[in-house]
Amino acid sequence: MDNFVSLGLRLPVMITFSLFVGLLIIALALFFLGRWDVESMWSFSGFFVGAFAVILGIVWLIMLVPFDAKYHQIYRVSGEVLSVSNVLSESGGDLTRTPVITLEGVDRDLTMDDPRAVNLQGKEVELTCGVAWHYQAADTYSCSIYAIK
Numbered sequence: 001m002d003n004f005v006s007l008g009l010r011l012p013v014m015i016t017f018s019l020f021v022g023l024l025i026i027a028l029a030l031f032f033l034g035r036w037d038v039e040s041m042w043s044f045s046g047f048f049v050g051a052f053a054v055i056l057g058i059v060w061l062i063m064l065v066p067f068d069a070k071y072h073q074i075y076r077v078s079g080e081v082l083s084v085s086n087v088l089s090e091s092g093g094d095l096t097r098t099p100v101i102t103l104e105g106v107d108r109d110l111t112m113d114d115p116r117a118v119n120l121q122g123k124e125v126e127l128t129c130g131v132a133w134h135y136q137a138a139d140t141y142s143c144s145i146y147a148i149k
Contacts, residue, residue, distance in 0.1 A: 016056070020056045023052055070131050073130075074130055075129045076126060080124050081102070081120040082102045084101050085100050098112070099114075099117035110141045110143045111142050112127075112145070123148055126147040129144075130143075
């Protein structure tokens with residue numbers, strides 16, 4: 001991915017993983033402390049905590065489709081804006097409202113929902129981007145302005 005610099009995982013992924021690990025630790029603690037017998041209330045609460053941790057883990061894994069880390073990270077990219085344009089929509093041949101920018105040194109077009117993007121041509125910018133996965137289609141790179149130099 002050219003000169004994209006990873007800034008780490010996105011916040012929802014980090015929160016979900018932290019909840020999963022916390023609930024798993026609680027379930028294991030209840031199990032190893034001997035509170036997992038059928039006669040006590042602890043067994044039911046331990047069972048539900050453990051079941052919730054397993055369900056949360058399965059949901060988290062499904063959320064990670066495709067299982068490639070590049071789709072779950074935030075990237076920073078910088079360079080001079082060479083051009084700003086729009087793309088044709090599939091239906092009717094109209095132009096989309098989302099500006100598509102081309103940066104120097106980046107071989108992919110970047111989309112941006114910010115209306116300020118139309119005035120960026122010829123300026124040095126630093127962008128924060130995410131990569132979106134689409135079924136049977138090319139990845140899209142959606143960015144927001146971090147700094148205009």
